[in-house]
Amino acid sequence: MNNKIYQKTLEMIPPLSLLLLWELFVLIAVLDARFFPAPHVILISLWEQITLGYYWHDVSSSLIRITLGFVIGSVVGVAIGISIGISSLCRALFEPIVAATFPIPKLALMPLIILLFGLDELGKVIVIAIGVLFPVIIQTTAGISNVDQTYKEVAYNYGASRWNYFKTVALPAAAPSIFIGLKLGSGMAILLIVAAEMQGASAGIGYRIWSAYSLFDIPTMFVALSTIALLGYLSYTVIEKLEHRVISWHRSPQKERDASGKNKD
Amino acid sequence: MQVEKIRIEQLRKQFVKKNKMVEAFHSISLQIKDGEFVSIVGPSGCGKTTLLRVIAGLELPTSGTMHIQHHDSNQPLNAMVFQEHSIFPWMTVRENIAYGLTMRKVPPSIKKSIVDHYLLKINMVNFAESYPHQLSGGMKQRVSVARAFANDPEILLMDEPFTALDEQNRLLIQQELLKIWEENQKTVVFITHSIEEAILLSDRIIMMSAHPGTLIAEYEIPFPRPRKIEEIRSSTFYKNMFNEIWMQLKEEVEKSRSMEGMLPI
Amino acid sequence: MIASKVAPISERTSESTVNRNNDWYFRKPVSSKIKYGIPVSLILGWELVVSLSILDSRYLPAPSHIFQALLVAVSSGQLLADMQISLYRILTGFILGAAPGLVVGLLIGFIPFMRMFIQPILLAIRPIPKLALLPLLIIVMGIGEASKITLIMLGVFFPVAINSASGVLNLHQQYIDVARNYGASKYQFIKTVAIPGSLPTLCAGIKIGFADALLLIVAAEMIGANSGIGYRVWMAYSIFDMRMMFVSFIMMAGLGIASTMIIRFMEKRLIPWNK
Numbered sequence: 001m002n003n004k005i006y007q008k009t010l011e012m013i014p015p016l017s018l019l020l021l022w023e024l025f026v027l028i029a030v031l032d033a034r035f036f037p038a039p040h041v042i043l044i045s046l047w048e049q050i051t052l053g054y055y056w057h058d059v060s061s062s063l064i065r066i067t068l069g070f071v072i073g074s075v076v077g078v079a080i081g082i083s084i085g086i087s088s089l090c091r092a093l094f095e096p097i098v099a100a101t102f103p104i105p106k107l108a109l110m111p112l113i114i115l116l117f118g119l120d121e122l123g124k125v126i127v128i129a130i131g132v133l134f135p136v137i138i139q140t141t142a143g144i145s146n147v148d149q150t151y152k153e154v155a156y157n158y159g160a161s162r163w164n165y166f167k168t169v170a171l172p173a174a175a176p177s178i179f180i181g182l183k184l185g186s187g188m189a190i191l192l193i194v195a196a197e198m199q200g201a202s203a204g205i206g207y208r209i210w211s212a213y214s215l216f217d218i219p220t221m222f223v224a225l226s227t228i229a230l231l232g233y234l235s236y237t238v239i240e241k242l243e244h245r246v247i248s249w250h251r252s253p254q255k256e257r258d259a260s261g262k263n264k265d
Numbered sequence: 266m267q268v269e270k271i272r273i274e275q276l277r278k279q280f281v282k283k284n285k286m287v288e289a290f291h292s293i294s295l296q297i298k299d300g301e302f303v304s305i306v307g308p309s310g311c312g313k314t315t316l317l318r319v320i321a322g323l324e325l326p327t328s329g330t331m332h333i334q335h336h337d338s339n340q341p342l343n344a345m346v347f348q349e350h351s352i353f354p355w356m357t358v359r360e361n362i363a364y365g366l367t368m369r370k371v372p373p374s375i376k377k378s379i380v381d382h383y384l385l386k387i388n389m390v391n392f393a394e395s396y397p398h399q400l401s402g403g404m405k406q407r408v409s410v411a412r413a414f415a416n417d418p419e420i421l422l423m424d425e426p427f428t429a430l431d432e433q434n435r436l437l438i439q440q441e442l443l444k445i446w447e448e449n450q451k452t453v454v455f456i457t458h459s460i461e462e463a464i465l466l467s468d469r470i471i472m473m474s475a476h477p478g479t480l481i482a483e484y485e486i487p488f489p490r491p492r493k494i495e496e497i498r499s500s501t502f503y504k505n506m507f508n509e510i511w512m513q514l515k516e517e518v519e520k521s522r523s524m525e526g527m528l529p530i
Numbered sequence: 531m532i533a534s535k536v537a538p539i540s541e542r543t544s545e546s547t548v549n550r551n552n553d554w555y556f557r558k559p560v561s562s563k564i565k566y567g568i569p570v571s572l573i574l575g576w577e578l579v580v581s582l583s584i585l586d587s588r589y590l591p592a593p594s595h596i597f598q599a600l601l602v603a604v605s606s607g608q609l610l611a612d613m614q615i616s617l618y619r620i621l622t623g624f625i626l627g628a629a630p631g632l633v634v635g636l637l638i639g640f641i642p643f644m645r646m647f648i649q650p651i652l653l654a655i656r657p658i659p660k661l662a663l664l665p666l667l668i669i670v671m672g673i674g675e676a677s678k679i680t681l682i683m684l685g686v687f688f689p690v691a692i693n694s695a696s697g698v699l700n701l702h703q704q705y706i707d708v709a710r711n712y713g714a715s716k717y718q719f720i721k722t723v724a725i726p727g728s729l730p731t732l733c734a735g736i737k738i739g740f741a742d743a744l745l746l747i748v749a750a751e752m753i754g755a756n757s758g759i760g761y762r763v764w765m766a767y768s769i770f771d772m773r774m775m776f777v778s779f780i781m782m783a784g785l786g787i788a789s790t791m792i793i794r795f796m797e798k799r800l801i802p803w804n805k
Contacts, residue, residue, distance in 0.1 A: 103786030
């Protein structure tokens with residue numbers, strides 16, 4: 001137990017010393033304070049934004065857009081991925097469309113989406129949903145079509161119907177891969193919110209970055225950068241926690257290695 | 266033949282698992298003669314692999330002493346044949362067999378003739394330039410055995426090398442091993458689950474107890490060499506020997522089964 | 531029953547599968563008519579729907595018009611020029627990002643002290659979407675080529691660094707044991723085990739890095755560029771030229787597919803042992 005605390009403290013040293021070094025470098029003017037404000041200046045800016053009340057408004061505006069876009073994108077993505085994975089006809093229908101649109105960077109689709117759906121909330125949510133959609137479709141399809149042949153044979157041998165097979169074999173076997181898609185999608189959502197809030201927004205973390213850019217307010221920009229990074233980290237962690245809940249039987253390759261490691265006998 | 270090669274006294278190994286000290290084995294005293302083929306059998310989890318890894322120098326014992334005679338310092342002391350997945354997937358069969366020689370910077374021409382010799386011995390001349398993913402499980406283990414012999418060590422350590430193979434392949438590879446071994450009479454420490462394999466191959470069988478492991482019995486195997494697997498298997502002496510060893514091993518396996526829940530695996 | 535009437539084998543098996551309703555198991559592949567018919571009819575349908583004015587051609591131009599615009603862009607040399615400048619930015623940024631990424635990743639992988647020091651910093655900066663750094667980069671480096679190339683460099687650096695480190699750190703224990711048991715020196719271990727063993731993971735990192743580079747070029751050319759495939763998309767948006775926008779999509783998709791194929795080809799060459 002003590003060992004763990006010791007370990008954690010040890011891990012805190014490099015980032016903390018980096019912050020101290022940063023502070024020091026600004027103080028002795030090795031780093032240009034206009035571009036890289038000292039950590040304490042950034043903290044003060046954070047405090048101001050909180051007391052002025054717009055910090056939480058920014059966070060909640062972005063969070064709502066991200067969450068809506070993520071939920072829509074992942075639900076539609078899993079549905080399309082499953083239909084491709086279990087029906088040959090759906091595969092023939094969707095696969096060429098996905099293959100043709102997947103290589104286009106999702107950011108490039110943003111102007112088209114803005115033109116089709118407008119600059120307001122709907123357009124932003126759809127930008128994020130499209131970004132989430134593709135990795136989820138691809139990972140879901142891969143997960144379902146790569147089910148171990150032996151499991152398939154067991155299901156068939158025990159007389160499973162299509163629905164039974166899907167429910168008891170295909171979906172659980174594909175779950176780890178689907179979660180990879182969700183994680184990739186959440187990363188994409190965090191990236192796209194910055195682009196989506198560049199235009200036609202009046203609040204949001206992405207909006208704050210661009211407004212700080214035009215106002216040359218670098219401390220505010222650093223606050224927004226750290227916030228979006230934290231958000232990215234948290235969303236990843238939440239999905240990972242969910243994954244452990246949903247597929248507790250699944251062991252990551254790393255853990256498997258540990259379990260079958262050298263002291264097995 | 267009667268020169269002592271390995272002497273182990275009161276050897277003990279503990280390791281930390283989930284913040285608890287676990288004993289792998291204790292009070293092991295053992296002498297192995299030069300050129301002797303010794304097998305170690307015991308229930309799973311009894312620490313036999315750990316014992317072999319300590320002899321190989323891959324792990325340090327917690328207490329006790331171990332003396333190994335190293336006659337010729339130009340020759341490697343030991344080479345190990347691992348359970349499975351130990352030949353490198355990124356090297357061809359030839360490069361894998363040559364691994365130890367490459368590490369010792371043996372001149373290419375000598376290296377080539379040694380590797381060619383063992384390719385012939387394991388009947389894999391036509392696979393010299395193949396990569397492991399093109400080979401069957403039996404072939405991979407043959408390469409693993411050839412790699413160890415090609416390195417020409419004073420001691421061969423084998424950790425259940427044939428466990429993953431099917432019966433037919435196992436019989437053939439056992440015969441091949443006997444043939445290669447009878448040519449150069451190296452000291453061998455061989456770990457196996459199979460009583461049959463132990464009797465067929467070894468001069469002496471050592472039995473370990475259920476976890477935490479220690480030595481509980483020893484059997485001399487008096488069959489003359491060179492041995493023919495088929496002849497030995499059909500003799501009454503073999504059958505009696507098998508039963509005698511199994512009766513004792515059975516007790517240990519039952520003990521270890523009853524403790525299974527407590528094992529650190 | 532069975533003996534009284536012996537049905538031909540083929541008939542019997544097909545009967546049993548139908549009875550057990552297990553057509554999911556013996557999945558019949560879709561006929562090639564349907565397989566190729568669907569994309570063709572999708573494009574024809576799109577053409578038809580636009581020419582019948584069911585879809586507004588100002589928003590979704592007909593495929594034939596897009597194709598025309600593509601031909602014009604090719605013959606005028608504009609497409610080639612856009613490709614050239616974007617590829618220059620992508621490749622420069624890619625090399626400038628991948629090389630230090632590899633070095634930092636290997637340092638983390640091989641030297642515990644470096645791991646302790648660099649890894650937390652790397653993990654702290656990684657979750658920042660690289661796109662969000664663009665405004666800061668423009669402020670610090672100006673609006674020219676440097677900020678664009680640096681953005682791509684940053685996008686490539688992280689996946690390459692993290693994957694090369696994890697490739698080394700996640701080497702199978704058994705391979706490490708073999709190298710030790712056969713007396714490999716530190717240098718021999720790195721050369722014969724660590725580097726080949728971590729190549730597949732490293733290649734995955736390079737693929738991710740390149741995909742990120744293709745995404746970030748669109749952002750980098752959004753502000754202060756007057757050429758490049760990313761610029762062309764935003765240009766098309768601001769002058770509401772949807773044909774040009776779709777032509778840009780085709781160019782980007784082509785670039786993405788071509789780069790994937792090239793990387794895959796090099797991977798096969800570099801890692802012939804991989805299945």
